[in-house]
Amino acid sequence: MILPALPILIPLLTIIFLLFNFQRREWQPWIGLTGALLQLALAIFLAVQVKTQGILVLHTGNWEAPFGITLVIDAFSSIMLVLAGIIAVSVSIYSIDAIDRQRQSFFFFPMVQGLLMGVNGAFVTGDIFNLYVWFEVMLTASFVLITLGGEKKQLNGAIKYVSINLVSSLFFLAGIGLLYGKTGTLNMADLAMKLSLADNNVLMNTSAVLFFVAFSIKAAVFPFFFWLPASYHTPPVAITALFAGLLTKVGVYSMIRFYTLFFVQDKLFWHPLFLWIGGLTMVIGVLTAASQYDIRKILSFHIISQIGYMIMGLGIFTVAGIAGAIFFMAHNIIAKTNTFLVAGLINRVTGSYDLKQIGGLYKIRPWLSILFIIPAFGLAGIPPLSGFFGKLILISAGFNAGEYVISFVALAVGLFTLFSMVKIWNEAFWKPRPEGLPPYEGENENLPVSMVIPVVFLGLITLTMGFAVKPILEIAMNAAGQLLDPKIYIQAVLGS
Amino acid sequence: MEVLLAIVIGLLYAAGVYLLLRRSIVKLILGIMFFSHATNLLIFVAGGLHKGKPQFASDGLTAVSANPTDPLPQALILTAIVIGFGITAFFLALMYRFYQATGTEDLDELKEGENK
Incomplete structure (x- = not known):
């Protein structure tokens, strides 16, 4: 069954098509969009398959696990x-008009697809060294994206971004080496x-x-987050939105996978430790x-704060806690990307991201303010939007598990998030x-229609997640039940 | 042999960290290269060192030796070296572009422009 390899192959083929049509700039966005639509359709199809058939496994090259690279898709x-x-x-869709011609003709779309290939690869792989390779694919694409255009501030941010991410990759690699030395296997x-x-x-803790450290740097968790606010606001906002989301x-994802599976x-x-780190990440x-x-810096710091909630879910380590982390991650990916896209729209109207320079947008663009309200109040956790339920699940899981301190911290941080969102609202x-x-x-x-469509689309998802909590929570x-019972995963891969 | 390599790895990591903490970007890149070599050697040692016990039988040998060397760490190192090479090339190009754009390769001299 080749299905688990397709999330990697589709972006790869899209890159090849894009490179063949390198001269035809006007085709590039449409080829990229087709690739992205295929990926979404495939991902939904795969999710249905996983639901009906259980975990999908592919032993690449027919090398039986644990010898070959195994691709695994669980819930x-x-x-x-x-x-x-x-x-x-x-x-x-957003990049069609948001990214300038210059960048579009210099491999913007192939790099976006390259990043997606790395991200999808990291999600489907069942082999720790292969995971490292996908991390590198993703990082290399992101290095090019963050420097694309070569503005001075971009280069300045990129130096920090590149160097700290390389160091984290090397930590990851050292961990793999030591773990392999102790166990003699790379298959998860x-x-x-x-x-x-x-x-x-x-002895296991030395590699753990x-x-x-490696995943904390990638996830921008306290105390390893300083590279993120130093670099994320420098590239065009469509690129930042992509980075912030994925x-x-x-x-x-890798942290949850490693610390629930082995x-x-x-x-x-x-x-x-997870609870402490999660709490400190949120607060700081x-x-x-x-x-x-x-605006972009405010939103960048909020990425960090919200990573804390996911780590908190992992630290609670009950089915409800992990499910809360997954739900929160889903909500956060959608809402966070959306807030950055709206920031791009604000910039399109006003020509600035600086809250001191802008104001009165409600008067001239009432619709834009509604588009902002949905993801921003979603992030802050106002019912009936998705963030409220994400936090509710996590905090009630925390109380049920007897972790009172972190639950109160999470509640207080929600209030401060609201403060920041209201600040953007008030100022802009x-x-x-x-x-x-x-x-x-x-x-x-x-505003160009192509820039408004994705914002509306993501806003509708945030609303739907709020109104259809029950099926999504199920x-x-x-997924959390599967994660907390590693036997299911082991049995699906090793077959005994 | 393990002890010697362990000391070498330690020295490489130490040199790498020292260089990473410099302000000059050239030294930063050198530091990352030291780091990556140290990590490659670490995988090599962690995989186990056995002298003269090839995994694959060569001329004159008909059977694999009893406790052969594991070839996988070397495959991993090879992959890591290739990735490291590509990334270093990218970083050097980035540094060159940075130098062209700013006229300096000292990170501290850019403090003022940082928050814009």
Whole structure:
């Protein structure tokens, strides 16, 4: 069955088509969009397949596990693939007009597809070294995307972004080397089986810590997040939206995968650590966001703060906690990308991201303010939007598991998130424009339809997730149940 | 042999960290290269060192030796070297472009422009 390889092959083929048509710039967005639509359709199809048939496994080259590279799609992977597909489609549509001609003719769309290939590869692989390779594919594409255009501030941000991510990859690689030295296998299912029989936890922690540092840097978790706000605001906003939606979440995905599947022996050490790290990430991210005045910087700090909730779900380590983390991740990927896309629209109208320079948008663009309200209040957790239920599930899971401190911290952080979103609302939409400034560049222009469609699309998903909590939560519960019972995964891969 | 390599790895990591903490981007890149070589050697040692026990029988040998060397770590290192090479090339190009755009390769001199 070739199905599990398709999420990797479709972007690859799209890249090839894009490169063949390198000279025809006007075709590029449409080829990219077709690839993205195919990915979304495939991801939905795969999710249905996983639901009806159980975990999908492909032994590449017919090398039986644990010897070859195994591709595995379980419920959690399939959810992540659908989310990646949604973001791919939205950003591809948005980029048609949002990305300038110059960038479009210099491999913007092939690089977006390359990034998606890496992200999809990381979600489907069942082999830790292969995961490293997909991380590199994803990172290399993101390096090019963040530097594309070569503006001074982009290069400045890129130096930090590239160097810290390389260091994190090397930590990851060192962890793989040590783990292989101890267990003699790279296959995740085989590792899970061998480690469940091993009795020496202390030695395992030496590599577990290396993986933890590597994934924490990728996920921008406290105290490893400083590269994110230093670089994410520099590229064009469509690229930032893509990064914000997917890149850090791949780190969280890997962390959840590793620490539910095979690093489960030393619960006493890891779970309190996750709770601490999650709590600190939330608080510090949200507090630093409060002092910013650039919309993109505020949103970047909020990425960090919200990663904390997902880590908190992992630290609670009950079915409800993990399901909460998955639900929250789904909500966050959609809403976060959307807020960045709306920030792009604001910039299109006003020509600025600086809250001190803009104002009065509610008066001239009432519809834009509604488009902003949905994802922003979704992030802040106002019912009936998706963020409210994400936080509700996590916090009630925390109370049920007896983790009171982190649950109260999560509640308080929600309040501060609301503060930041209201700040953007007040400054950009509500307050009158500061006097003595020239009129907006795009005041009388209509916003391009291709930039509005993805915002509406993602906004509708945020609303739907809020109104259809029960079925989505059931999917997340199912995925969490699978994650917390590694035997299902081991059996699907190793077959015994 | 393991002890010697362990010391070499340690020295490479130490040199790598020292260079990473410099302000000059050239030294930063050199630091990352040291880091990546140290990591490659670490995988090599972690995979186990057995002298003269090839995994695949060569001329004159009919059977594989009893406790052969595991070839997989070397395959992993090869992959890691290739990836590291590509990334280093990219980083060098990025540094060159950065130098062209700013006229400096000292990260501290850019502090003022950072928040724009």
